[in-house]
Amino acid sequence: xxxxxxxxxxxGFGAVPVEDDEPVFHEPWEGRxxxxxxxxxxxxxRSGSIRPGIEAIDPATYLGSTYFERWARSxxxxxxxxxxxxxxxxxxxxxxxxxxxxxxxxTNPETASRLTGALVDRPRAPSGDDVPARFDVLDSVxxxxxxxxxxxxxxxxxxxxxxxxxxxxxxxPHASGDESPEATYTVRFAMIDLWxxxxxxxxxxxxxxxxxxx
Amino acid sequence: xxxxxxxxxxxxGSSEQRVEAIEALLVERGLITSDVxxxxxxxxxxxxxxxxxxxxIARAWVDPEYRSRLLDDGTSAVGELGFGGAEGExxxxxxxxxxxxxxxxxxxxxxxxxxxxxxxxxxYKSFAYRARMVREPRAVLAExxxxxxxxxxxxxxxxxxxxxxxxxxxxxxxxTGRSEDELAGxxxxxxxxxxxx
Numbered sequence: 140x141x142x143x144x145x146x147x148x149x150x151g152f153g154a155v156p157v158e159d160d161e162p163v164f165h166e167p168w169e170g171r172x173x174x175x176x177x178x179x180x181x182x183x184x185r186s187g188s189i190r191p192g193i194e195a196i197d198p199a200t201y202l203g204s205t206y207f208e209r210w211a212r213s214x215x216x217x218x219x220x221x222x223x224x225x226x227x228x229x230x231x232x233x234x235x236x237x238x239x240x241x242x243x244x245x246t247n248p249e250t251a252s253r254l255t256g257a258l259v260d261r262p263r264a265p266s267g268d269d270v271p272a273r274f275d276v277l278d279s280v281x282x283x284x285x286x287x288x289x290x291x292x293x294x295x296x297x298x299x300x301x302x303x304x305x306x307x308x309x310x311x312p313h314a315s316g317d318e319s320p321e322a323t324y325t326v327r328f329a330m331i332d333l334w335x336x337x338x339x340x341x342x343x344x345x346x347x348x349x350x351x352x353x
Numbered sequence: 354x355x356x357x358x359x360x361x362x363x364x365x366g367s368s369e370q371r372v373e374a375i376e377a378l379l380v381e382r383g384l385i386t387s388d389v390x391x392x393x394x395x396x397x398x399x400x401x402x403x404x405x406x407x408x409x410i411a412r413a414w415v416d417p418e419y420r421s422r423l424l425d426d427g428t429s430a431v432g433e434l435g436f437g438g439a440e441g442e443x444x445x446x447x448x449x450x451x452x453x454x455x456x457x458x459x460x461x462x463x464x465x466x467x468x469x470x471x472x473x474x475x476x477y478k479s480f481a482y483r484a485r486m487v488r489e490p491r492a493v494l495a496e497x498x499x500x501x502x503x504x505x506x507x508x509x510x511x512x513x514x515x516x517x518x519x520x521x522x523x524x525x526x527x528x529t530g531r532s533e534d535e536l537a538g539x540x541x542x543x544x545x546x547x548x549x550x
Contacts, residue, residue, distance in 0.1 A: 146461075156479055233370045
């Protein structure tokens with residue numbers, strides 16, 4: 140979807156806020172959110188991936204939330220959409236917070252090891268040369284003008300621009316969740332072709348699925 | 354920056370309260386254990402971070418054959434040092450030279466090579482960095498104290514699909530003869546994102 144998350148090129152956000160020696164998680168709940176995202180995904184408790192859920196947040200809330208607040212919303216909506224939890228029972232638990240009853244200390248240790256293993260052993264890899272590719276290195280390609288409603292990875296700022304294929308990183312299922320792999324391309328654009336004659340000199344490289352290109 | 358700590362307008366409580374409630378409900382039902390969540394958090398707080406990438410860079414600086422393998426197939430070369438996994442399934446390493454400088458951004462969200470750099474810092478995920486790095490990279494680099502002269506070719510990489518990128522910085526002039534450990538100590542996260550040259 141073409142949402143407010145698609146920020147490339149926008150004005151008005153000011154200087155980049157840099158914090159020296161920042162911790163990985165600023166507050167414990169941020170770490171819990173991250174851990175729950177990984178664990179519920181690996182255990183199949185959540186529908187969809189994290190990013191469509193983040194992009195579905197209304198623009199005002201998206202802009203007014205911190206990064207992990209947006210993640211927390213997406214984790215929750217994924218759990219609710221999958222039928223694992225209901226919003227009502229989460230609301231009720233927020234009203235009457237208490238630690239878990241019957242803490243499952245006897246949970247199968249294999250489950251724990253499978254979940255943590257998911258962090259370091261995800262069997263995902265590009266499909267490689269067996270995926271048909273319409274374009275080749277050095278081909279000139281143009282990014283289609285379009286307004287796709289579903290999850291995609293084609294930012295607005297490159298649409299309509301013409302660039303050059305520099306590499307074929309292989310075939311991957313499209314980000315929307317399609318199962319069959321589709322060719323991806325690393326495409327190089329001249330900054331002047333994206334931002335006009337006042338652009339800083341240089342190049343922009345971005346990986347794009349074949350469906351975005353013509 | 355307008356990224357204040359807000360609350361959900363349409364649901365009860367803060368994110369912190371809701372996440373706590375969600376974890377309690379899932380644990381109570383035996384769907385996950387808090388130990389697993391603890392292990393994931395500790396892994397990214399303790400074991401996975403830019404010190405991993407720094408080891409990769411230092412090895413590339415002292416071992417030309419490793420450097421060549423790293424540039425040819427980043428995923429496999431970092432795997433030689435034991436690094437891999439989520440958000441590192443297809444790693445491409447970008448070589449800085451005297452004439453070329455590379456810098457990485459994710460305009461749509463926060464794509465980042467976790468196995469070698471850990472989780473991204475706040476500024477990498479900030480609206481300002483995402484919006485500006487693709488349009489005015491030299492201006493943003495200047496905010497990091499980095500000047501890239503006009504005769505250096507600037508390459509900005511917007512991580513958008515499945516490849517994750519890490520920059521191989523220029524070796525220091527006096528790298529010859531220094532130990533790999535010592536060199537690793539000179540490599541920072543910001544070098545490997547490319548906001549420092």
